[in-house]
Amino acid sequence: MKVRFKRVRTVLILLVVLAIGAFAALRVPAVQDWLFVQGVKRGMAVHADMMPAEGHLKVLLCGTSAPPPSMVRAKACTVVMAGTHVFVVDTGPGSANRLGLWRFPFERIEGVMLTHFHSDHIGDLGEFRMQGWVAGRTAPLPLYGPTGVEELAAGVNRTYAADAAYRAGEHELDAAAAELVAVPFGLADEAQRVKHDASAIIYDKDGLRITAFQVMHEPVYPAVGYRFDYKGRSVVISGDTAVSSNLVRAAKDADLLVHEGQSEAMRQTFAQALAEAGRTKLARVIGQVGNYHVTPVQAAEAANAAKVKLLVFNHMGPIAPDNWLLRQIFARGLADARPASGWTLGYDGMILDLPVGSKEIARRQAG
Ligand SMILES: [Zn+2]
Numbered sequence: 001m002k003v004r005f006k007r008v009r010t011v012l013i014l015l016v017v018l019a020i021g022a023f024a025a026l027r028v029p030a031v032q033d034w035l036f037v038q039g040v041k042r043g044m045a046v047h048a049d050m051m052p053a054e055g056h057l058k059v060l061l062c063g064t065s066a067p068p069p070s071m072v073r074a075k076a077c078t079v080v081m082a083g084t085h086v087f088v089v090d091t092g093p094g095s096a097n098r099l100g101l102w103r104f105p106f107e108r109i110e111g112v113m114l115t116h117f118h119s120d121h122i123g124d125l126g127e128f129r130m131q132g133w134v135a136g137r138t139a140p141l142p143l144y145g146p147t148g149v150e151e152l153a154a155g156v157n158r159t160y161a162a163d164a165a166y167r168a169g170e171h172e173l174d175a176a177a178a179e180l181v182a183v184p185f186g187l188a189d190e191a192q193r194v195k196h197d198a199s200a201i202i203y204d205k206d207g208l209r210i211t212a213f214q215v216m217h218e219p220v221y222p223a224v225g226y227r228f229d230y231k232g233r234s235v236v237i238s239g240d241t242a243v244s245s246n247l248v249r250a251a252k253d254a255d256l257l258v259h260e261g262q263s264e265a266m267r268q269t270f271a272q273a274l275a276e277a278g279r280t281k282l283a284r285v286i287g288q289v290g291n292y293h294v295t296p297v298q299a300a301e302a303a304n305a306a307k308v309k310l311l312v313f314n315h316m317g318p319i320a321p322d323n324w325l326l327r328q329i330f331a332r333g334l335a336d337a338r339p340a341s342g343w344t345l346g347y348d349g350m351i352l353d354l355p356v357g358s359k360e361i362a363r364r365q366a367g
């Protein structure tokens with residue numbers, strides 16, 4: 001018994017000495033530097049989920065909230081990786097930071113596609129332009145969009161001209177490669193506005209076909225969604241839209257529909273609460289936004305009509321459903337509109353992996 005007690009005491013003393021030693025070592029600059037280097041090395045190892053992969057259509061949600069602030073969500077942003085191709089649909093504020101934290105390879109982005117020109121979809125264009133450039137992109141970044149995207153690209157290039165010149169000088173980079181180059185595809189005629197049935201194939205290469213199609217975000221016009229078809233698998237991104245027959249047509253039989261949703265119940269209650277608190281201007285804005293968005297149930301009805309396999313909500317509002325109570329309000333009616341296996345609420349960092357040659361939609365979390 002006495003021998004055992006002595007052993008325990010010796011082990012405890014050793015542990016205390018070790019802890020004191022480790023604490024002292026952590027205060028030595030050389031040890032701090034070594035630990036820092038180990039952290040950098042681990043941080044630089046890009047996780048496979050952040051890389052495109054042959055034979056996979058992968059979707060990464062890099063922003064899932066509507067304009068009001070959220071602690072855990074950036075504004076609209078969706079990465080689509082099809083085989084070796086990488087595209088980003090919308091660059092809402094905060095989304096580049098999200099991707100940076102997951103060590104996303106910005107230099108691999110082949111193009112950014114905009115659904116429309118509301119600030120919550122374009123706010124981080126300057127960051128996407130710069131991050132890919134300093135990480136190794138050697139040509140301007142293509143910016144796809146309906147008519148009007150030329151003016152936007154020119155404006156962003158003007159805004160960041162000084163930034164490009166500074167960094168080009170400091171780091172021996174080609175300033176021209178820092179720019180955005182507009183790739184307009186029309187879908188903005190007045191006749192098309194009335195008919196609301198236009199679409200255009202804007203990319204067709206290596207088994208990847210990308211189709212832009214009109215959605216209904218009036219009075220905001222033009223506004224489009226995108227469909228990606230890759231070797232038998234497909235994803236559709238709604239952009240911002242009210243009920244749209246063209247979206248249902250474009251989303252026909254898609255594996256995955258990433259769709260916006262604005263809770264009408266939450267919107268009315270929110271607007272009323274704002275008005276009662278004396279925030280009348282903001283209350284009026286919130287009261288009006290329902291006119292050009294869909295409710296979650298309407299999004300589910302569109303998914304049903306198009307026979308989509310999985311509906312994933314993004315651009316959720318008016319307040320992002322970041323806690324149990326808000327999720328209950330946001331999801332009201334969905335259980336009756338669509339089977340539970342057919343819809344889910346997206347979150348920043350959600351990865352949806354659709355392997356070619358299967359019906360599988362695997363879900364994972366980034367990071
Ligand atoms: Zn919008």
Ligand SMILES: [Zn+2]
Binds near residue numbers: 067076118120121240
């Ligand atoms: Zn929006």
